[in-house]
Amino acid sequence: MGSDHTWKFFRAGGFDQVRLDTGSDLMAIDQLDQKLWVALACPTIGLNFDAKTLELIDTDKDGRIRAPELIEAVKWAGIRLKNPDDLLKCAPELPLAAVNESTLEGREVLASARQILTSLGKRDADVITLDDTTDTEKIFAQTRFNGDGIIPVESGEDSATQAVIRDVIECFGSDMDRSGNPGVNQEKVDQFFAEAQAYSDWWKPAETDAAILPFGASTEAAAATFRSLRAKADDYFTRCRLAAFDPRAANTLNPEEKDYLLFAAKDLRADSSEIALFPLAQVGADKPLPLREGLNPAWAGAIAKLETEIVRPLFQNKAFLSESDWATIIAKFAAYETWSAAKTGAAVEKLGLSRVREILAGNSKETIASLIARDKALEPEFNAIAGVERLVRYYRDLYKLMNNFVSFRDFYIHKDKAVFQAGTLYLDQRSCDLCLRVEDPAKHAVMAGLSGTYLAYCDCVRKGSGEQMQIVAAFTNGDSDNLIVGRNGIFYDRQGRDWDATISKIIANPISIWQAFWAPYKKAVRMVQEQISKRAATADQAATARLQQRLDKIEESSTKGPAAAPAEPPKKIDPGTIAALGVGAAGIGGMVGGLLTGFLNLKGLMPLGILAIILIISGPSMILAWLKLRKRNLGPILDANGWAVNAKVKINLPFGAALTRVAALPPGAHRDLIDPYAEKKRPWGWYIAIVIIVLLALGWVFGRFDRPLSSISPKITSSWVFHNQPPPGQEGAAPENKSPAEQKK
Numbered sequence: 001m002g003s004d005h006t007w008k009f010f011r012a013g014g015f016d017q018v019r020l021d022t023g024s025d026l027m028a029i030d031q032l033d034q035k036l037w038v039a040l041a042c043p044t045i046g047l048n049f050d051a052k053t054l055e056l057i058d059t060d061k062d063g064r065i066r067a068p069e070l071i072e073a074v075k076w077a078g079i080r081l082k083n084p085d086d087l088l089k090c091a092p093e094l095p096l097a098a099v100n101e102s103t104l105e106g107r108e109v110l111a112s113a114r115q116i117l118t119s120l121g122k123r124d125a126d127v128i129t130l131d132d133t134t135d136t137e138k139i140f141a142q143t144r145f146n147g148d149g150i151i152p153v154e155s156g157e158d159s160a161t162q163a164v165i166r167d168v169i170e171c172f173g174s175d176m177d178r179s180g181n182p183g184v185n186q187e188k189v190d191q192f193f194a195e196a197q198a199y200s201d202w203w204k205p206a207e208t209d210a211a212i213l214p215f216g217a218s219t220e221a222a223a224a225t226f227r228s229l230r231a232k233a234d235d236y237f238t239r240c241r242l243a244a245f246d247p248r249a250a251n252t253l254n255p256e257e258k259d260y261l262l263f264a265a266k267d268l269r270a271d272s273s274e275i276a277l278f279p280l281a282q283v284g285a286d287k288p289l290p291l292r293e294g295l296n297p298a299w300a301g302a303i304a305k306l307e308t309e310i311v312r313p314l315f316q317n318k319a320f321l322s323e324s325d326w327a328t329i330i331a332k333f334a335a336y337e338t339w340s341a342a343k344t345g346a347a348v349e350k351l352g353l354s355r356v357r358e359i360l361a362g363n364s365k366e367t368i369a370s371l372i373a374r375d376k377a378l379e380p381e382f383n384a385i386a387g388v389e390r391l392v393r394y395y396r397d398l399y400k401l402m403n404n405f406v407s408f409r410d411f412y413i414h415k416d417k418a419v420f421q422a423g424t425l426y427l428d429q430r431s432c433d434l435c436l437r438v439e440d441p442a443k444h445a446v447m448a449g450l451s452g453t454y455l456a457y458c459d460c461v462r463k464g465s466g467e468q469m470q471i472v473a474a475f476t477n478g479d480s481d482n483l484i485v486g487r488n489g490i491f492y493d494r495q496g497r498d499w500d501a502t503i504s505k506i507i508a509n510p511i512s513i514w515q516a517f518w519a520p521y522k523k524a525v526r527m528v529q530e531q532i533s534k535r536a537a538t539a540d541q542a543a544t545a546r547l548q549q550r551l552d553k554i555e556e557s558s559t560k561g562p563a564a565a566p567a568e569p570p571k572k573i574d575p576g577t578i579a580a581l582g583v584g585a586a587g588i589g590g591m592v593g594g595l596l597t598g599f600l601n602l603k604g605l606m607p608l609g610i611l612a613i614i615l616i617i618s619g620p621s622m623i624l625a626w627l628k629l630r631k632r633n634l635g636p637i638l639d640a641n642g643w644a645v646n647a648k649v650k651i652n653l654p655f656g657a658a659l660t661r662v663a664a665l666p667p668g669a670h671r672d673l674i675d676p677y678a679e680k681k682r683p684w685g686w687y688i689a690i691v692i693i694v695l696l697a698l699g700w701v702f703g704r705f706d707r708p709l710s711s712i713s714p715k716i717t718s719s720w721v722f723h724n725q726p727p728p729g730q731e732g733a734a735p736e737n738k739s740p741a742e743q744k745k
Helices: 023-027 051-057 067-080 084-089 102-119 130-134 160-170 186-208 217-243 250-253 257-261 297-315 325-331 334-341 346-351 353-361 364-377 381-401 411-414 443-452 513-560 575-601 603-629 635-639 653-657 683-699 706-724 740-744
Strands: 010-013 015-018 041-045 064-066 093-095 127-129 182-184 423-425 430-432 435-438 454-461 466-475 486-493 498-507 661-664
Touching: 010 411, 010 706, 015 023, 023 067, 023 084, 041 334, 051 067, 051 160, 051 381, 051 740, 064 067, 067 084, 067 381, 084 381, 102 127, 102 130, 102 381, 127 130, 127 381, 130 381, 160 182, 160 186, 160 346, 160 353, 160 364, 160 486, 182 186, 186 353, 217 250, 217 257, 217 297, 217 325, 250 430, 250 683, 297 325, 325 334, 346 353, 353 661, 364 423, 423 466, 423 498, 430 466, 443 635, 466 498, 466 513, 653 661
Parallel strands: none
Antiparallel strands: 010 015, 041 064, 093 127, 423 430, 423 486, 430 661, 435 466, 454 466, 454 498, 486 498
16 A cells, blocks of 8 residues: 555564654554554454544444554544644543634534533533533433433423323333433333223223123222132032042042141131132032131131122122022123233323323323424534534544554553553552553463463452453563462452452462573472482481381380291302492493593683683573573564454563563662571681682692693593493493403403
């Protein structure tokens, strides 16, 4: 992609990054080849950045900010500002004078900004803040119409219309208007009137057919009583018919004495569930249902309502109800039950039929619809208020996001933390600034492990609030000796809040060359310690076993009596073993002598020899660590969090030392080197060692070791060669013990 804009770059992290120093740089960002962008996408969560600003930039609402969306946001802000350089200020207040009145978009934003300030009682203000734009309740408190298509009760022009709006809210709930008051939209109004009409139409058959309401206005209450008793009455008359069929069944169909024993010892109530399970009355062959006496106490009240609401209107003053009478009652409610099952418009039933028909008879439906239409007509004007908030947010946040997306300037300049840095972890006398929030450490570690960086995943908890989160911290300085799973530290987030942090997972990689230098020696020490521990444990077990054997023998001798111990045969030493030991000792002596002779022959170059030995031991480890440290890359760590990093974002040694700071005494601090708990020193060993070293050095300087070494070395070498090269024809034969005279022959 060609570009007429002249770009400037700075080098950091081992690659070139674009400098965004002017508003013209921002406006020409669409001309910059995206291969030169550090990132091409980032998530909208897990960043230390205003979430609402990211939501506004994320136009497709997929939870990711991509390069085209960022370009669109920059262009949107540039059209509405007089000077794009103002975006570099990152100021929380937008001056009205900075809005471009020469464009239609700028004039709309400026008019809306002034309207907001006027609504807030700040008519003469020359700046607008984010708090001003988000206080919508105050902005729209004095307006009847605000473009959101929701009409609160107060928007009704008369009491009748306001009453209908209240009825709609009562039946279908409310939506919140921009003014902060509950209201209704067109969808709820249409639903309300549809339900009202259906309810009115459902009632029409009942008003013309007397069979539907056999008890008139009392039918609904009577039907409720009938439904509550139908199952129990059917049960009673069925039992009575069974008793008539077989007299033996009567006793079984009535409660037995043992049934009463189950609850006889309890404090009884007439409506208890145990009593309610019994029949309505004592069962007998073809026995009618009594309405006043001999009733189950749990059902006496319902039977009394049955007599009052249903039996008296149908059968006058009856004290008993036969099964045929009950069948008549069932038939009376058949039409009502069919009609009731087909009920429509139940949502408005609570208002009552008369109120529903009163509403349908008026013109409130058309009136409310016209109010909603008037409100919707102002939608463009009031949507511009949202544009004011957007411009204020972009004015404050957009440039910062550019310096954490197009380039990683904030990360490498190190004056301010990057948006992906979650805070600082303090652990093992170090502070780690490169900490990121992670949702799934196991999934994150798969990609992040390719970064070549030492990573520690931590579970963080705030004890006071119970909040939890997980982070990954990069250790880029110091060593890893004391970094183990389970170690605790303190994490400070970007708001300064402290969290308890515990290491839960580690991805081990080299941290520093200095650590690699000491690694072979530390491994050797650990191996020696492990061997000593194993030998000590083995010796302890052997000693314990020998002691146990002796105790067993003592116990055995005490029970069986003294017995003569058999004499142990004398041990013989194998001559071959002696010869082998001699050969080994001679070989080792030859090697040590050769090395010592070569080292002493260095004379003035002995320090270089010492350095060479050190390099032979530590060099491979240091070279390997240096190669790995050169490949440390932030990209996989961010990619594992949903970024699309477009460059090799390296973390070299100097920058790594800046990201992880090791504890150091402050400048001017005074140290008291006297430790009252220090181990007592015994210097005699050091004195003896120093004296021996000095004597050896003097002897070497004055040539005292030249003649002995020259005479010893050939003998050792001759012995080594002889014992390692057997005579012809005896290559497989074991070496014999011969005197030096015989060996010469």
